[in-house]
Amino acid sequence: MSATAEEEGVIGAAKAFVEIWAQTALVVIDDYGCTYTCDEADVLAELFRACNWNETADDLIREHAADDGCLEEHPGYGGEVEAA
Ligand SMILES: [Zn+2]
Numbered sequence: 096m097s098a099t100a101e102e103e104g105v106i107g108a109a110k111a112f113v114e115i116w117a118q119t120a121l122v123v124i125d126d127y128g129c130t131y132t133c134d135e136a137d138v139l140a141e142l143f144r145a146c147n148w149n150e151t152a153d154d155l156i157r158e159h160a161a162d163d164g165c166l167e168e169h170p171g172y173g174g175e176v177e178a179a
Pocket residue numbers: 132133134136159160163165166168169
């Protein structure tokens with residue numbers, strides 16, 4: 096089954112988003128002093144993994160969990176969390 100033109104547009108936009116946000120998602124936390132909710136971190140990490148940005152996905156969860164102390168809420172992540 097092939098993708099429709101609309102689906103291909105969504106896929107292309109998602110790939111472009113990931114290319115930019117793979118560089119930006121981690122910087123946002125430090126530069127703006129903000130954090131992601133667990134759900135926000137999970138869906139963003141999932142999108143990165145789907146596009147083969149696995150290291151970025153792990154870095155995102157690690158940074159997020161270091162701030163929130165919630166690594167147990169992210170069972171898909173296998174890395175170590177550094178103290179904040
Ligand atoms: Zn979390």
